[in-house]
Amino acid sequence: MEAIIKGILERELRDFSGTRIAGQLVLSDQLVNEVLHLGIKQVKGMTSEVAKSAQKTTTDAPSPTDGLDIKEIIDRLQINKLEYHTEKGQTVIELAAGLE
Amino acid sequence: MVDQLLARLKTGDLTGLQGTDLSIEVPVSVTLIQEVLDNRPAAGPLKELSIQLLNQNRAIISLAADAPVLGQIRRELSLQLSGEYKRASGGLIAFDIVDGLKMFDKPVINLLQGQVESRLPDGIEFNAKRVSIELPKLLNALGYGYLLGLLAGGKLETRNNQLVLFLHLKA
Numbered sequence: 001m002e003a004i005i006k007g008i009l010e011r012e013l014r015d016f017s018g019t020r021i022a023g024q025l026v027l028s029d030q031l032v033n034e035v036l037h038l039g040i041k042q043v044k045g046m047t048s049e050v051a052k053s054a055q056k057t058t059t060d061a062p063s064p065t066d067g068l069d070i071k072e073i074i075d076r077l078q079i080n081k082l083e084y085h086t087e088k089g090q091t092v093i094e095l096a097a098g099l100e
Numbered sequence: 101m102v103d104q105l106l107a108r109l110k111t112g113d114l115t116g117l118q119g120t121d122l123s124i125e126v127p128v129s130v131t132l133i134q135e136v137l138d139n140r141p142a143a144g145p146l147k148e149l150s151i152q153l154l155n156q157n158r159a160i161i162s163l164a165a166d167a168p169v170l171g172q173i174r175r176e177l178s179l180q181l182s183g184e185y186k187r188a189s190g191g192l193i194a195f196d197i198v199d200g201l202k203m204f205d206k207p208v209i210n211l212l213q214g215q216v217e218s219r220l221p222d223g224i225e226f227n228a229k230r231v232s233i234e235l236p237k238l239l240n241a242l243g244y245g246y247l248l249g250l251l252a253g254g255k256l257e258t259r260n261n262q263l264v265l266f267l268h269l270k271a
Contacts, residue, residue: 004135015132018262023122026271031108031116038104070102090119 013076019099022081027091073099114249117271124269127262144219147172153258157181159195176200184255185235193256194232201228 008015027035081096130153137149148164159179167173177200183193201209206228213227220226223238235254239245252270256263 001139004132004139007135008132011129011131015129016126017129018125018127018264020125021122023269024120025122026117026119027105028116028118031105034116035101035104035108038107039101042104092119 009072013073013099016099020096021098022096023094025093025095027093029089029091032091110246112246112249114246114271117250120250120269120271122269124265124267126265126267127259128265130261130263133263141219148174153261153263155258155260157258159258173205175202175205179231181256181258183232185251185253187252190236192232192234193254194230196230197228 076099077097078100079095079097081094083094085092130151133151133153137151140146140149145165145167146163147166148162150162152160154160157180159181161177161179163177164172164174178198179195180198181193181195183191185191185193209228221238222241223234223236225232235251236248239248239251247269250269250271251267253268255266257266258264
Protein backbone atom coordinates (compact mmCIF):
# COMPACT_ATOMS: atom_id res chain seq x y z
CA MET A 1 0.00 0.00 0.00
CA GLU A 2 2.86 2.34 0.88
CA ALA A 3 4.44 1.79 -2.54
CA ILE A 4 1.14 2.55 -4.25
CA ILE A 5 0.68 5.84 -2.36
CA LYS A 6 4.32 6.74 -3.09
CA GLY A 7 3.63 6.18 -6.81
CA ILE A 8 0.50 8.36 -6.67
CA LEU A 9 2.50 11.20 -5.06
CA GLU A 10 5.44 10.82 -7.45
CA ARG A 11 3.04 11.13 -10.37
CA GLU A 12 1.64 14.29 -8.69
CA LEU A 13 -1.92 12.90 -8.58
CA ARG A 14 -2.02 12.61 -12.38
CA ASP A 15 -3.64 9.17 -11.85
CA PHE A 16 -6.79 11.13 -11.04
CA SER A 17 -6.56 13.79 -13.77
CA GLY A 18 -10.01 14.90 -14.86
CA THR A 19 -11.59 14.48 -11.42
CA ARG A 20 -14.61 16.73 -10.98
CA ILE A 21 -16.84 17.56 -8.04
CA ALA A 22 -19.84 19.85 -8.36
CA GLY A 23 -22.92 20.66 -6.36
CA GLN A 24 -23.77 21.90 -2.92
CA LEU A 25 -23.01 20.88 0.63
CA VAL A 26 -25.71 21.87 3.13
CA LEU A 27 -25.01 21.94 6.86
CA SER A 28 -27.77 22.63 9.36
CA ASP A 29 -27.06 25.06 12.20
CA GLN A 30 -27.35 22.13 14.61
CA LEU A 31 -24.66 20.20 12.73
CA VAL A 32 -22.35 23.25 12.56
CA ASN A 33 -22.77 23.69 16.33
CA GLU A 34 -21.99 20.02 16.97
CA VAL A 35 -18.86 20.27 14.83
CA LEU A 36 -17.77 23.46 16.64
CA HIS A 37 -18.11 21.78 20.02
CA LEU A 38 -16.29 18.69 18.74
CA GLY A 39 -13.48 20.96 17.52
CA ILE A 40 -13.18 22.73 20.88
CA LYS A 41 -13.13 19.38 22.69
CA GLN A 42 -10.35 18.12 20.42
CA VAL A 43 -8.29 21.32 20.78
CA LYS A 44 -8.56 21.02 24.58
CA GLY A 45 -7.49 17.37 24.37
CA MET A 46 -4.55 18.28 22.15
CA THR A 47 -3.48 21.05 24.53
CA SER A 48 -3.31 18.65 27.47
CA GLU A 49 -1.49 16.06 25.32
CA VAL A 50 1.08 18.72 24.33
CA ALA A 51 1.60 19.57 28.01
CA LYS A 52 2.07 15.89 28.87
CA SER A 53 4.59 15.27 26.13
CA ALA A 54 6.50 18.57 26.55
CA GLN A 55 9.39 16.73 28.20
CA LYS A 56 9.82 14.23 25.39
CA THR A 57 12.91 14.86 23.29
CA THR A 58 12.24 12.56 20.36
CA THR A 59 9.81 13.27 17.61
CA ASP A 60 8.72 10.92 14.89
CA ALA A 61 8.11 12.90 11.75
CA PRO A 62 5.30 11.33 9.73
CA SER A 63 6.48 9.59 6.59
CA PRO A 64 5.29 11.31 3.40
CA THR A 65 3.94 7.94 2.34
CA ASP A 66 1.78 7.39 5.44
CA GLY A 67 -1.24 8.50 3.45
CA LEU A 68 -2.45 11.01 0.92
CA ASP A 69 -2.16 14.47 2.42
CA ILE A 70 -5.38 16.48 2.03
CA LYS A 71 -3.24 19.63 1.62
CA GLU A 72 -1.46 18.04 -1.34
CA ILE A 73 -4.82 17.41 -2.98
CA ILE A 74 -6.13 20.92 -2.26
CA ASP A 75 -2.89 22.38 -3.69
CA ARG A 76 -3.59 20.73 -7.01
CA LEU A 77 -7.30 21.44 -7.04
CA GLN A 78 -8.61 23.89 -9.61
CA ILE A 79 -11.54 25.63 -7.99
CA ASN A 80 -14.02 27.08 -10.46
CA LYS A 81 -16.70 27.94 -7.96
CA LEU A 82 -16.72 28.17 -4.18
CA GLU A 83 -19.58 30.21 -2.77
CA TYR A 84 -20.85 30.29 0.74
CA HIS A 85 -24.20 31.65 1.91
CA THR A 86 -26.58 31.09 4.74
CA GLU A 87 -30.27 30.38 4.61
CA LYS A 88 -32.67 30.09 7.49
CA GLY A 89 -31.20 27.48 9.82
CA GLN A 90 -28.51 26.28 7.46
CA THR A 91 -25.19 26.97 5.76
CA VAL A 92 -24.83 26.28 2.05
CA ILE A 93 -21.51 25.83 0.26
CA GLU A 94 -21.73 25.67 -3.53
CA LEU A 95 -18.70 24.30 -5.26
CA ALA A 96 -17.28 23.17 -8.57
CA ALA A 97 -13.70 21.96 -8.58
CA GLY A 98 -11.44 19.44 -10.24
CA LEU A 99 -7.96 18.09 -10.86
CA GLU A 100 -6.46 18.92 -14.27
CA MET B 101 -13.29 22.00 11.01
CA VAL B 102 -13.13 19.60 8.06
CA ASP B 103 -11.61 16.95 10.35
CA GLN B 104 -14.40 17.41 12.90
CA LEU B 105 -17.08 17.26 10.19
CA LEU B 106 -15.57 14.03 8.84
CA ALA B 107 -15.39 12.61 12.37
CA ARG B 108 -19.10 13.36 12.82
CA LEU B 109 -19.99 11.77 9.45
CA LYS B 110 -17.94 8.68 10.28
CA THR B 111 -20.23 8.00 13.23
CA GLY B 112 -22.87 7.22 10.58
CA ASP B 113 -25.10 10.06 11.75
CA LEU B 114 -25.94 12.05 8.61
CA THR B 115 -28.62 14.30 10.10
CA GLY B 116 -28.10 17.96 9.37
CA LEU B 117 -27.01 17.41 5.75
CA GLN B 118 -30.46 17.57 4.13
CA GLY B 119 -30.25 19.43 0.81
CA THR B 120 -26.71 18.28 0.10
CA ASP B 121 -26.36 17.25 -3.54
CA LEU B 122 -22.92 16.49 -4.99
CA SER B 123 -21.85 14.87 -8.24
CA ILE B 124 -18.38 13.37 -8.23
CA GLU B 125 -16.41 12.01 -11.19
CA VAL B 126 -13.07 10.34 -10.48
CA PRO B 127 -11.04 8.93 -13.38
CA VAL B 128 -8.40 6.43 -12.24
CA SER B 129 -5.44 5.75 -14.52
CA VAL B 130 -4.72 2.26 -15.78
CA THR B 131 -1.18 2.76 -14.41
CA LEU B 132 -2.53 2.93 -10.87
CA ILE B 133 -4.94 0.03 -11.38
CA GLN B 134 -2.10 -2.12 -12.73
CA GLU B 135 0.03 -1.22 -9.68
CA VAL B 136 -2.80 -2.36 -7.40
CA LEU B 137 -3.11 -5.63 -9.37
CA ASP B 138 0.68 -6.14 -9.20
CA ASN B 139 0.53 -5.60 -5.45
CA ARG B 140 -1.61 -8.73 -4.90
CA PRO B 141 -0.13 -11.47 -2.69
CA ALA B 142 2.34 -13.63 -4.62
CA ALA B 143 0.70 -16.87 -3.49
CA GLY B 144 -2.44 -17.97 -5.30
CA PRO B 145 -3.41 -19.32 -8.68
CA LEU B 146 -3.02 -16.07 -10.66
CA LYS B 147 0.57 -15.81 -11.85
CA GLU B 148 0.15 -12.86 -14.22
CA LEU B 149 -2.64 -10.34 -14.42
CA SER B 150 -2.77 -7.21 -16.53
CA ILE B 151 -5.56 -4.95 -17.70
CA GLN B 152 -6.21 -2.70 -20.67
CA LEU B 153 -9.02 -0.15 -20.45
CA LEU B 154 -10.72 0.91 -23.68
CA ASN B 155 -13.43 3.32 -24.77
CA GLN B 156 -17.11 2.34 -24.71
CA ASN B 157 -16.93 0.40 -21.45
CA ARG B 158 -14.64 -2.30 -22.76
CA ALA B 159 -11.62 -3.84 -21.07
CA ILE B 160 -9.19 -6.65 -21.78
CA ILE B 161 -7.71 -8.80 -19.03
CA SER B 162 -4.62 -10.88 -19.78
CA LEU B 163 -3.90 -13.58 -17.26
CA ALA B 164 -1.80 -16.62 -16.60
CA ALA B 165 -3.06 -19.00 -13.94
CA ASP B 166 -2.14 -22.36 -12.51
CA ALA B 167 -5.12 -24.61 -13.18
CA PRO B 168 -5.66 -28.07 -11.74
CA VAL B 169 -4.77 -30.86 -14.22
CA LEU B 170 -4.17 -28.43 -17.13
CA GLY B 171 -1.14 -26.71 -15.61
CA GLN B 172 -0.57 -23.08 -16.51
CA ILE B 173 -3.17 -21.50 -18.79
CA ARG B 174 -2.96 -18.10 -20.51
CA ARG B 175 -6.04 -16.23 -21.59
CA GLU B 176 -7.02 -12.82 -22.90
CA LEU B 177 -10.53 -12.03 -21.79
CA SER B 178 -12.70 -9.29 -23.31
CA LEU B 179 -14.97 -7.62 -20.79
CA GLN B 180 -17.99 -5.38 -21.24
CA LEU B 181 -18.95 -3.08 -18.38
CA SER B 182 -22.59 -2.33 -17.59
CA GLY B 183 -25.02 -1.59 -14.80
CA GLU B 184 -25.26 0.99 -12.08
CA TYR B 185 -26.36 1.34 -8.48
CA LYS B 186 -29.35 3.47 -7.52
CA ARG B 187 -30.47 4.00 -3.95
CA ALA B 188 -34.13 3.39 -4.78
CA SER B 189 -33.68 0.20 -6.77
CA GLY B 190 -30.21 -1.14 -5.93
CA GLY B 191 -28.40 -2.76 -8.83
CA LEU B 192 -25.09 -4.36 -9.68
CA ILE B 193 -22.18 -3.01 -11.68
CA ALA B 194 -20.73 -5.85 -13.74
CA PHE B 195 -17.89 -6.67 -16.09
CA ASP B 196 -19.29 -9.44 -18.30
CA ILE B 197 -16.77 -11.77 -19.91
CA VAL B 198 -17.86 -11.56 -23.55
CA ASP B 199 -14.94 -13.32 -25.24
CA GLY B 200 -11.72 -15.19 -24.58
CA LEU B 201 -12.84 -18.21 -22.64
CA LYS B 202 -12.24 -21.58 -24.28
CA MET B 203 -14.62 -24.50 -24.19
CA PHE B 204 -13.18 -26.11 -21.05
CA ASP B 205 -12.27 -22.88 -19.23
CA LYS B 206 -15.53 -22.34 -17.39
CA PRO B 207 -15.14 -25.33 -15.05
CA VAL B 208 -11.50 -24.34 -14.52
CA ILE B 209 -12.46 -20.78 -13.62
CA ASN B 210 -15.16 -22.09 -11.33
CA LEU B 211 -12.49 -24.16 -9.59
CA LEU B 212 -10.29 -21.10 -9.19
CA GLN B 213 -13.20 -18.95 -8.12
CA GLY B 214 -13.02 -19.76 -4.42
CA GLN B 215 -9.29 -19.06 -4.23
CA VAL B 216 -9.54 -15.74 -6.08
CA GLU B 217 -12.73 -14.60 -4.42
CA SER B 218 -11.35 -15.13 -0.93
CA ARG B 219 -8.75 -12.46 -1.74
CA LEU B 220 -11.29 -9.93 -2.98
CA PRO B 221 -13.13 -7.57 -0.63
CA ASP B 222 -16.72 -8.39 0.20
CA GLY B 223 -18.98 -6.93 -2.48
CA ILE B 224 -16.94 -8.14 -5.46
CA GLU B 225 -17.93 -11.51 -6.88
CA PHE B 226 -16.21 -13.43 -9.61
CA ASN B 227 -17.34 -16.38 -11.71
CA ALA B 228 -16.89 -17.76 -15.20
CA LYS B 229 -19.36 -15.28 -16.66
CA ARG B 230 -18.71 -12.00 -14.91
CA VAL B 231 -17.09 -9.90 -12.20
CA SER B 232 -19.86 -8.10 -10.36
CA ILE B 233 -19.73 -5.30 -7.82
CA GLU B 234 -22.35 -4.66 -5.18
CA LEU B 235 -21.52 -1.08 -4.24
CA PRO B 236 -23.09 -0.93 -0.73
CA LYS B 237 -21.34 -4.16 0.33
CA LEU B 238 -18.04 -2.99 -1.14
CA LEU B 239 -18.23 0.40 0.63
CA ASN B 240 -18.89 -1.40 3.92
CA ALA B 241 -15.95 -3.74 3.34
CA LEU B 242 -13.63 -0.84 2.54
CA GLY B 243 -14.66 1.07 5.66
CA TYR B 244 -16.81 3.70 3.91
CA GLY B 245 -20.14 2.28 5.02
CA TYR B 246 -20.98 5.57 6.74
CA LEU B 247 -21.40 7.14 3.26
CA LEU B 248 -24.21 4.78 2.29
CA GLY B 249 -26.89 7.10 3.63
CA LEU B 250 -25.62 9.76 1.22
CA LEU B 251 -25.10 7.50 -1.79
CA ALA B 252 -27.94 8.13 -4.25
CA GLY B 253 -26.20 6.51 -7.20
CA GLY B 254 -22.95 5.14 -8.52
CA LYS B 255 -21.55 3.69 -11.71
CA LEU B 256 -18.31 2.94 -13.53
CA GLU B 257 -17.28 3.70 -17.08
CA THR B 258 -14.14 2.91 -19.01
CA ARG B 259 -12.31 5.25 -21.37
CA ASN B 260 -8.95 4.68 -23.02
CA ASN B 261 -6.54 4.00 -20.14
CA GLN B 262 -9.02 5.15 -17.48
CA LEU B 263 -11.64 3.65 -15.21
CA VAL B 264 -14.06 6.40 -14.23
CA LEU B 265 -16.05 6.31 -11.00
CA PHE B 266 -19.25 8.40 -10.86
CA LEU B 267 -20.91 9.00 -7.52
CA HIS B 268 -24.04 10.98 -6.69
CA LEU B 269 -24.26 11.97 -3.04
CA LYS B 270 -27.63 13.33 -1.94
CA ALA B 271 -29.19 13.81 1.47
